Amino acid sequence: MKNLEKTLNKRSKFLSLVLRHQPETIGIILDSEGWTDINILLQQMAQHQSELTREQLIEVVETNDKKRFQLSEDQNKIRAVQGHSNKQVQREYIEKMPPHPLYHGTATRFVESILKNGLIAGERHHVHLSEYLDTAYKVGQRHGKVVIFNINTQKMQQNGYQFYQAENGVWLVEHVPTQYLTQLE
Numbered sequence: 001m002k003n004l005e006k007t008l009n010k011r012s013k014f015l016s017l018v019l020r021h022q023p024e025t026i027g028i029i030l031d032s033e034g035w036t037d038i039n040i041l042l043q044q045m046a047q048h049q050s051e052l053t054r055e056q057l058i059e060v061v062e063t064n065d066k067k068r069f070q071l072s073e074d075q076n077k078i079r080a081v082q083g084h085s086n087k088q089v090q091r092e093y094i095e096k097m098p099p100h101p102l103y104h105g106t107a108t109r110f111v112e113s114i115l116k117n118g119l120i121a122g123e124r125h126h127v128h129l130s131e132y133l134d135t136a137y138k139v140g141q142r143h144g145k146v147v148i149f150n151i152n153t154q155k156m157q158q159n160g161y162q163f164y165q166a167e168n169g170v171w172l173v174e175h176v177p178t179q180y181l182t183q184l185e
């Protein structure tokens with residue numbers, strides 16, 4: 001990885017931490033849609049040895065490989081679009097018809113539990129699903145030896161499950177019970 005890429009990656013990870021999980025580590029507050037004031041964010045980052053300029057912050061948002069962050073229309077606020085575990089955030093995603101099927105990439109060591117309990121959100125607010133196999137594969141690789149599950153979204157929809165899509169394309173659902181899962185590899 002080149003130096004700039006490394007720096008951007010590190011900044012993205014830090015922003016994910018404070019905008020998704022632990023805003024309190026730098027003394028900021030997220031509203032229920034995940035937004036926080038950019039001036040306060042930058043001020044608090046500076047006070048916690050993580051100083052960034054506004055331009056550098058915007059650079060992270062714009063170059064981010066998964067479009068994890070979003071600026072408000074007036075450019076005064078920033079948020080992570082998905083992946084939250086923080087209780088202050090209760091995003092109201094708009095329900096949307098998912099493609100059929102969707103995929104979930106995970107690791108072999110979770111399979112037994114998944115086949116027993118279905119896919120659960122755990123610390124996060126939703127189970128994350130992908131439209132594309134290669135994305136699911138990459139997500140699974142983060143955890144170990146990859147296993148892909150195919151999700152029968154059609155059946156789930158017929159049975160009243162609600163799906164949402166975050167601004168960056170990630171599909172979200174609260175739970176996927178085992179009867180809708182087929183293991184691919």
Ligand code: HQG
Nearest residue numbers: 068083106107110113114117118119120124128139143170
């Ligand atoms: C597994 C990344 C045991 C689940 C990605 C996963 C994604 C179970 C792990 C986003 C289980 C949770 C989310 C059960 C699910 N028993 N294990 N019943 N149900 N699991 O990181 O989906 O780079 O919270 O399969 O791209 O891997 O952060 O979720 O392996 O979009 O922007 O529990 O995070 O995006 O792990 O990844 P995670 P995930 P970012």
